[in-house]
Amino acid sequence: MNQPSGLLDAAFAFQTKVFCIISDQRVFRSRSPAIFTTVLGRTGIKGAYVPFMVEDGNIGKALEGLRVLNIAGANITAPFKEKVLPYLDVLSEGANIIGAVNTIVCKGGQLKGYNTNAIGIMDALNEVKFDIAGKKALVIGTGGVARAVVFILNWLRAESVVVAGRDNQKTCRLAGHFSCTPWSLKDLAEFPIDADLIVNATSISSRDESSELTGIIDSIKSNGCQLVFDLNYGRRENIWQSMAEKRGIRFMDGLSALAYQARRTFLLWTGQDVPQEEFLKALEE
Numbered sequence: 001m002n003q004p005s006g007l008l009d010a011a012f013a014f015q016t017k018v019f020c021i022i023s024d025q026r027v028f029r030s031r032s033p034a035i036f037t038t039v040l041g042r043t044g045i046k047g048a049y050v051p052f053m054v055e056d057g058n059i060g061k062a063l064e065g066l067r068v069l070n071i072a073g074a075n076i077t078a079p080f081k082e083k084v085l086p087y088l089d090v091l092s093e094g095a096n097i098i099g100a101v102n103t104i105v106c107k108g109g110q111l112k113g114y115n116t117n118a119i120g121i122m123d124a125l126n127e128v129k130f131d132i133a134g135k136k137a138l139v140i141g142t143g144g145v146a147r148a149v150v151f152i153l154n155w156l157r158a159e160s161v162v163v164a165g166r167d168n169q170k171t172c173r174l175a176g177h178f179s180c181t182p183w184s185l186k187d188l189a190e191f192p193i194d195a196d197l198i199v200n201a202t203s204i205s206s207r208d209e210s211s212e213l214t215g216i217i218d219s220i221k222s223n224g225c226q227l228v229f230d231l232n233y234g235r236r237e238n239i240w241q242s243m244a245e246k247r248g249i250r251f252m253d254g255l256s257a258l259a260y261q262a263r264r265t266f267l268l269w270t271g272q273d274v275p276q277e278e279f280l281k282a283l284e285e
Contacts, residue, residue: 026078228241
């Protein structure tokens with residue numbers, strides 16, 4: 001686990017709580033450090049927020065490091081949201097049902113996993129006044145974020161949810177867990193689909209990340225779509241946004257969902273219910 005030891009040493013010297021985010025090389029593209037550092041400063045909490053890059057296969061060692069270093073809380077992002085489960089002591093009810101964790105509270109040497117992604121997605125949909133109840137959704141992706149999306153859409157009483165993924169076995173496993181319909185990505189290019197909401201829950205949002213997925217997106221034949229929701233953010237020439245604009249469909253990226261889930265995470269870590277506006281302002285800075 002790569003870590004800026006000097007920052008940690010300074011933090012402990014001043015009895016500062018240390019929080020972190022764990023991912024692969026993508027950790028350095030995350031906006032979470034900027035958000036939490038800003039909000040910690042505004043609330044007067046003595047805290048530091050550190051990005052940790054972890055190689056695949058070392059996630060167990062990384063979580064043990066949280067205990068050893070007395071880290072107060074951690075964000076978990078791709079590709080580790082499902083892989084951390086065996087190394088946690090306790091799961092919240094929601095995280096257990098979803099089967100993925102994005103937030104860990106570390107207290108007394110115990111690691112408890114939560115999923116604030118799902119509620120953050122719900123809050124973001126509420127912000128744009130999109131009610132999925134009685135409507136149809138298409139979710140593209142099969143990882144930890146996709147699991148949170150499907151869970152919250154079902155909880156919000158979507159009429160139906162279709163999950164499309166590259167790996168047929170993983171797609172069918174996710175669909176079976178949440179009683180929704182599995183499709184392959186190739187199906188999306190070949191067959192029309194009824195979907196009021198399309199959600200990108202993959203890590204891909206630009207052409208240079210995947211020419212294959214870009215081609216599929218360009219070929220999607222969606223009937224009645226009202227909103228395209230890309231859970232990524234900060235991509236230049238976003239392929240989901242381009243698709244939505246060409247078809248006259250509303251588009252939303254993942255920044256608001258990030259802010260909403262960050263607020264829920266901050267409450268778990270600190271007990272402070274900070275107004276949502278503070279997290280949104282932190283994103284604008």
